[in-house]
Amino acid sequence: MLSIKWDDTYCNGIPLLDTQNKNFVEMLNLLFEYQDTNPDTSLLYQKFREVETYAREHFRREELFLEQFYPDELADHRSQHSLFLDNLKCFSCTVVSDGPDAVNDLSCYIRDWAVIHIGFMDKSITSCIKIPTPTI
Numbered sequence: 001m002l003s004i005k006w007d008d009t010y011c012n013g014i015p016l017l018d019t020q021n022k023n024f025v026e027m028l029n030l031l032f033e034y035q036d037t038n039p040d041t042s043l044l045y046q047k048f049r050e051v052e053t054y055a056r057e058h059f060r061r062e063e064l065f066l067e068q069f070y071p072d073e074l075a076d077h078r079s080q081h082s083l084f085l086d087n088l089k090c091f092s093c094t095v096v097s098d099g100p101d102a103v104n105d106l107s108c109y110i111r112d113w114a115v116i117h118i119g120f121m122d123k124s125i126t127s128c129i130k131i132p133t134p135t136i
């Protein structure tokens with residue numbers, strides 16, 4: 001079964017973002033679990049759409065945070081989030097017609113994207129803190 005094992009290596013030290021990312025991962029794990037026990041692709045299509053809705057709101061909050069505290073990071077994140085949502089929407093439409101292989105391909109894409117995005121891109125946010133130059 002696909003899954004993402006959450007641990008502190010995904011954290012960037014910003015509690016708001018870490019909590020939201022952890023919740024997002026929990027939702028994805030529920031999707032992967034559901035996928036293994038429910039072969040009905042029409043229901044799985046609905047689950048993928050629920051993940052899309054959840055992700056859209058999750059990304060919106062993250063982008064608001066970035067806009068406020070890390071504006072230099074916003075453009076890259078926004079484009080990555082947008083690409084993910086576009087792919088999720090596009091590929092979830094193929095699930096009903098193409099069956100279990102399409103489900104598995106899409107879930108693998110979601111898992112891989114989340115691991116890389118959260119583990120590297122979101123995690124690197126805190127490395128972008130501008131340290132003011134001390135004046136003597």
Ligand SMILES: [Fe+2]
Nearest residue numbers: 062077117122
């Ligand atoms: Fe992000």
